[in-house]
Amino acid sequence: MIAEFNPFHNGHEYLLTQAKKVTHADVLVVLMSGNFLQRGEPAIVDKWQRTKEALNGQADLVIELPIYVSMQAAHLFAQGAVQMASQIHSDYLVFGSEHPNLDFNVLAAEAKKISLNTSTYSQSFAGQLFSALYEKTEINLHTANDILAFNYFYANQSLTKPMALMPIKRHEADHADATFKGMHFASSSAIRKARLAHNDVFTHFVPKQTAIDLMGQLVSWNDLWPYLKYRLLTASLAELRTIYGCSEGIEYRLKTVAPKSTSFEVFLQSLKTKRYTYTHLQRLCLAIALNLKKDQMRGQVPVYRVLGFNRKGQTYLHKLKEFDIPVLSKIGQKENAVGYQSTYQADQIYGLLTQKEQNIGRKPIISL
Amino acid sequence: MIAEFNPFHNGHEYLLTQAKKVTHADVLVVLMSGNFLQRGEPAIVDKWQRTKEALNGQADLVIELPIYVSMQAAHLFAQGAVQMASQIHSDYLVFGSEHPNLDFNVLAAEAKKISLNTSTYSQSFAGQLFSALYEKTEINLHTANDILAFNYFYANQSLTKPMALMPIKRHEADHADATFKGMHFASSSAIRKARLAHNDVFTHFVPKQTAIDLMGQLVSWNDLWPYLKYRLLTASLAELRTIYGCSEGIEYRLKTVAPKSTSFEVFLQSLKTKRYTYTHLQRLCLAIALNLKKDQMRGQVPVYRVLGFNRKGQTYLHKLKEFDIPVLSKIGQKENAVGYQSTYQADQIYGLLTQKEQNIGRKPIISL
Numbered sequence: 001m002i003a004e005f006n007p008f009h010n011g012h013e014y015l016l017t018q019a020k021k022v023t024h025a026d027v028l029v030v031l032m033s034g035n036f037l038q039r040g041e042p043a044i045v046d047k048w049q050r051t052k053e054a055l056n057g058q059a060d061l062v063i064e065l066p067i068y069v070s071m072q073a074a075h076l077f078a079q080g081a082v083q084m085a086s087q088i089h090s091d092y093l094v095f096g097s098e099h100p101n102l103d104f105n106v107l108a109a110e111a112k113k114i115s116l117n118t119s120t121y122s123q124s125f126a127g128q129l130f131s132a133l134y135e136k137t138e139i140n141l142h143t144a145n146d147i148l149a150f151n152y153f154y155a156n157q158s159l160t161k162p163m164a165l166m167p168i169k170r171h172e173a174d175h176a177d178a179t180f181k182g183m184h185f186a187s188s189s190a191i192r193k194a195r196l197a198h199n200d201v202f203t204h205f206v207p208k209q210t211a212i213d214l215m216g217q218l219v220s221w222n223d224l225w226p227y228l229k230y231r232l233l234t235a236s237l238a239e240l241r242t243i244y245g246c247s248e249g250i251e252y253r254l255k256t257v258a259p260k261s262t263s264f265e266v267f268l269q270s271l272k273t274k275r276y277t278y279t280h281l282q283r284l285c286l287a288i289a290l291n292l293k294k295d296q297m298r299g300q301v302p303v304y305r306v307l308g309f310n311r312k313g314q315t316y317l318h319k320l321k322e323f324d325i326p327v328l329s330k331i332g333q334k335e336n337a338v339g340y341q342s343t344y345q346a347d348q349i350y351g352l353l354t355q356k357e358q359n360i361g362r363k364p365i366i367s368l
Numbered sequence: 369m370i371a372e373f374n375p376f377h378n379g380h381e382y383l384l385t386q387a388k389k390v391t392h393a394d395v396l397v398v399l400m401s402g403n404f405l406q407r408g409e410p411a412i413v414d415k416w417q418r419t420k421e422a423l424n425g426q427a428d429l430v431i432e433l434p435i436y437v438s439m440q441a442a443h444l445f446a447q448g449a450v451q452m453a454s455q456i457h458s459d460y461l462v463f464g465s466e467h468p469n470l471d472f473n474v475l476a477a478e479a480k481k482i483s484l485n486t487s488t489y490s491q492s493f494a495g496q497l498f499s500a501l502y503e504k505t506e507i508n509l510h511t512a513n514d515i516l517a518f519n520y521f522y523a524n525q526s527l528t529k530p531m532a533l534m535p536i537k538r539h540e541a542d543h544a545d546a547t548f549k550g551m552h553f554a555s556s557s558a559i560r561k562a563r564l565a566h567n568d569v570f571t572h573f574v575p576k577q578t579a580i581d582l583m584g585q586l587v588s589w590n591d592l593w594p595y596l597k598y599r600l601l602t603a604s605l606a607e608l609r610t611i612y613g614c615s616e617g618i619e620y621r622l623k624t625v626a627p628k629s630t631s632f633e634v635f636l637q638s639l640k641t642k643r644y645t646y647t648h649l650q651r652l653c654l655a656i657a658l659n660l661k662k663d664q665m666r667g668q669v670p671v672y673r674v675l676g677f678n679r680k681g682q683t684y685l686h687k688l689k690e691f692d693i694p695v696l697s698k699i700g701q702k703e704n705a706v707g708y709q710s711t712y713q714a715d716q717i718y719g720l721l722t723q724k725e726q727n728i729g730r731k732p733i734i735s736l
Contacts, residue, residue, distance in 0.1 A: 226720075227598045233716040234599075234659035239607075259716060291602035348601040348627060352594075 001094045002065075002081040002152070004033045006043050006192070007214060008053035009206045011096070011170060011185045016058040018168045019094040027316040029088060030059045031081055032307065033070035034343055035350040035358065036290070038077050040283030042219045042350060044192050046358065048365060049213045051308040055367040056209045061313030062365075063088075064305040067343040068297045071286060075118050075126070078151030084302050086159050088325055093152060097167035098143040104167070108153035110136050116154070123280050145170065180205070196220065221282075223353045225264035228289040232258035235288075244297040245284040250276075254288070290349055296342040303328050303339035308365030331359040369462045370433075370449040370520070372401045374411050374560070375582060376421035377574045379464070379538060379553045384426040386536050387462040395684040397456065398427045399449055400675065401438035402711055403718040403726065404658070406445050408651030410587045410718060412560050414726060416733060417581045419676040423735040424577045429681030430733075431456075432673040435711040436665045439654060443486050443494070446519030452670050454527050456693055461520060465535035466511040472535065476521035478504050484522070491648050513538065548573070564588065589650075591721045593632035596657040600626035603656075612665040613652040618644075622656070658717055664710040671696050671707035676733030699727040 001019060005012055020028055032054065034047045043050065051062045069080030085093050110133055121129070130141045141147050149167050156162045171185045180186050180194070186205040194202040195214050203211045232240075232254055240251035253271060261267035264285075271281050287297070305328045309317060320327050331340060347358035369387060373380055388396055400422065402415045411418060419430045437448030453461050478501055489497070498509045509515050517535050524530045539553045548554050548562070554573040562570040563582050571579045600608075600622055608619035621639060629635035632653075639649050655665070673696045677685060688695050699708060715726035 227595070230595045230598070230717065230720055231602075233720060234713060236659075236661075291604075293604075345602060349598065352598055352601060 001028065001030045001059075002078075002085065003030050003054075003095075004037050004043070004070075004188075005030075005050045005054055006033075006037055006188050007045055007206065007210045008050060008057055009186065009188060009191055009210060011187070011205075012054075013057040013207055014171065014185070015094070015096050015168055016054075019092075019166070020058065022166055022168070023092040023094065023164075025092060027060045027312045028058065029061045029063060029085075029090065029313070029316065030054055031065050031084055032062050034064045034067060034305075034347065036067055036071050036286060036346055038070060038072065038074070039279050040071065040281075040286040041221055042224060042286075042353070044195075044218050044220065045213045045216070046219070046350065046354060046356065047307055048358075048362065049216075051365050052367075053207065053209045053213065055308050055310060055365060057207055059308075059313075061309045061316055062307040064307050064343070066300070066302055066305070066340065067290075067292070067346045068300045069302060071283065071292075071346075072297070073123070073280075073283070074148055075121055075151045075154070078148060079118055079155045080302065082152055082155035082159070082163075084304070086156075086161070086163060087302075088304065088320055089323060090163050092166055093156065093163045094166045094168060095145070095149060095152060096170045097145050097149045098170055099146055100149075100167035100169045102139055102141075102146065102149075102167075103137075104149055104153040104165070105157075107133055107137060107139055107141070107150055108157050111150075111154055112157065118154075123277055124275075217354055219350065219353055221264045224286075224289050224349075225267070227349070227352075228264070228285055229258055229261065229267075231288055231291070240288065242293050243284070244287045244292045244294050245280075246288070250284070290346045292342055292346070300342070301326075301339055305331070305340065305343070306364045308367065310367045314366075314368075329364055330362070369396065369398045369427075370446075370453065371398050371422075371463075372405050372411070372438075372556075373398075373418045373422055374401075374405055374556045375413055375574065375578045376418060376425055377554065377556060377559055377578060379555070379573075380422075381425045381575060382539065382553070383462070383464050383536055384422075387460075387534070388426065390534055390536070391460040391462065391532075393460060395428045395680045396426065397429045397431060397453075397458065397681070397684065398422055399433050399452055400430050402432045402435060402673075402715065404435055404439050404654060404714055406438060406440065406442070407647050408439065408649075408654040409589055410592060410654075410721070412563075412586050412588065413581045413584070414587070414718065414722060414724065415675055416726075416730065417584075419733050420735075421575065421577045421581065423676050423678060423733060425575055427676075427681075429677045429684055430675040432675050432711070434668070434670055434673070434708065435658075435660070435714045436668045437670060439651065439660075439714075440665070441491070441648070441651070442516055443489055443519045443522070446516060447486055447523045448670065450520055450523035450527070450531075452672070454524075454529070454531060455670075456672065456688055457691060458531050460534055461524070461531045462534045462536060463513070463517060463520060464538045465513050465517045466538055467514055468517075468535035468537045470507055470509075470514065470517075470535075471505070472517055472521040472533070473525075475501055475505060475507055475509070475518055476525050479518075479522055480525065486522075491645055492643075585722055587718065587721055589632045592654075592657050592717070593635070595717070595720075596632070596653055597626055597629065597635070599656055599659070608656065610661050611652070612655045612660045612662050613648075614656070618652070658714045660710060660714070668710070669694075669707055673699070673708065673711070674732045676735065678735045682734075697732055698730070 035043050037043055054062050065081055134140050141150055153165055156165055180190055191202045191205055237251050240246050257270045303326050344359055351358045403411050405411055422430050433449055502508050509518055521533055524533055548558055559570045559573055605619045608614050625638045629638060636649060671694050712727055719726045
């Protein structure tokens with residue numbers, strides 16, 4: 001399974017149970033984003049807390065998606081994550097979807113005919129692509145998880161040995177729902193929003209471990225904002241141009257808007273134009289705050305950082321080592337040079353916000 | 369007069385009165401460091417507050433030393449400030465000194481024979497120089513103001529039309545004294561230290577305006593430290609090497625020590641080696657925090673930013689314009705490109721700490 005668990009909630013627990021039921025898999029491996037997520041934001045609680053939540057919720061092995069996978073636009077996120085899933089010999093790939101009955105295979109095959117170049121395909125290109133696909137198939141892709149599902153299928157079709165993909169119907173809450181409609185399931189964003197507004201209703205929608213974690217220290221863009229502003233005030237235009245995703249002269253706009261902005265929300269709103277979505281801009285802001293360069297986010301060979309496991313997961317870990325997969329169980333001063341450097345650097349900033357070291361001296365969480 | 373006024377105290381007031389008395393000057397111009405000072409630290413209160421303090425204390429015109437003068441090692445600070453003083457047609461240069469009777473002219477002339485290259489002369493070279501001078505002259509230069517005085521004389525001797533230099537005896541307190549010995553005079557560092565320790569005794573040693581300012585918001589390295597740490601965690605070694613003063617591999621040490629340091633004090637202590645003085649390291653840290661590059665700190669043509677004046681100062685300002693001196697009375701978006709850019713950038717960080725804009729929309733303080 002590919003997941004963010006920001007945080008792990010009842011819907012995720014349902015998804016994991018269903019995954020085991022439909023696949024009869026020996027082991028359920030979760031490839032989970034680390035401390036920074038696909039939409040360009042820090043995780044509300046750190047990767048260790050979310051790993052513990054996932055292990056309590058029936059995951060057998062949790063492996064970290066490194067930042068050059070986790071913090072990418074949907075199609076690159078999917079491409080990276082699918083490749084990692086395939087490399088560890090997964091038979092099935094399970095994920096939530098608003099419309100699991102859509103014929104994603106047909107959609108992806110049609111998209112291949114449009115000769116997609118996934119390394120350059122931009123937000124506006126995605127819009128054009130989905131219109132073109134609609135004309136051919138009358139399938140309208142517009143919800144976040146459906147778009148992600150499409151990208152999983154697309155990436156999967158390029159594998160020499162594709163996996164069996166299994167979209168599972170989300171219950172009671174779409175990904176973007178910020179309200180509580182049902183009695184048991186709510187989206188991560190609804191849960192985060194309620195928690196940040198000190199509305200305890202969120203506790204009905206999450207397992208106990210998540211409820212405990214969410215009563216502790218939380219991280220949001222507000223914590224990162226002073227550092228982003230500082231960076232934008234001091235960085236030269238030339239320095240900004242080295243950042244991943246900074247192009248087309250947006251560096252001038254960033255430098256002009258930053259000094260006047262009193263909060264991240266105000267900043268993002270002032271920055272917004274028709275040309276860019278909020279998510280696109282937010283992802284750029286995160287790359288600046290973390291000082292991620294173009295060469296750090298492209299063409300990286302992923303490493304497999306183990307965040308936690310149970311007995312089943314442990315057995316599978318031994319297999320991975322036999323397969324010659326570059327598994328990392330701990331990070332020392334030397335290891336962070338090999339494929340983990342950008343994630344390590346980003347984690348140092350997460351640690352600056354929480355005052356908790358994220359890597360050195362941390363061992364996988366074992367749930368036996 | 370060349371000054372920092374960090375903050376303006378009774379000793380400074382005495383110095384200004386003496387300056388007027390001994391020179392019978394028409395106008396007393398103070399070339400005052402802006403928000404960042406020679407020893408690599410932010411000023412305890414901002415340049416506008418310190419300007420007001422100075423105008424109340426008999427200064428007629430306060431002009432800002434731009435950051436590429438104010439934040440330099442003693443010899444470069446002296447060189448830049450003396451050149452600026454000379455360019456505005458000063459007849460006298462007045463400053464405090466522990467030992468005003470030392471024969472600084474002889475010392476400086478002797479130093480010229482050692483063929484000093486002031487652009488490269490380093491901390492260790494300074495030590496050797498002062499030993500050599502002692503052997504020749506039996507004059508021992510070791511107190512901060514005497515060393516600065518020596519550098520003023522040295523720079524002054526290189527001018528085509530040297531000024532008359534007037535060291536004035538400091539009373540009751542050496543520059544570095546952190547205790548209160550006298551009843552009326554104390555050093556700036558003693559005053560800052562007492563204030564930061566919430567010891568009201570400092571009020572006896574400062575004029576009323578300073579006492580008021582010191583009861584308001586104060587700035588210290590502690591405020592800047594989170595940003596320096598953040599910067600060191602995210603900057604690459606190559607980026608650090610572009611910073612003014614970063615050389616000889618110290619970038620490796622900076623990157624290694626930063627993650628483990630919980631405060632600026634701890635950081636500086638862990639960084640210290642025999643090779644560098646605390647002041648040298650502190651100045652480097654400030655350059656990193658402000659992202660000041662090598663080319664921003666060298667070979668700049670100084671601009672004369674007017675911070676405040678009284679009627680006498682105003683008259684002299686008109687003369688300066690006749691002399692074709694590049695005087696800046698206000699800073700707009702365009703003006704900050706002409707020689708003021710690095711100071712402007714540094715001030716934006718000072719403003720980030722205080723939430724007070726330092727340049728745009730600020731007019732000189734007029735005290736008529």
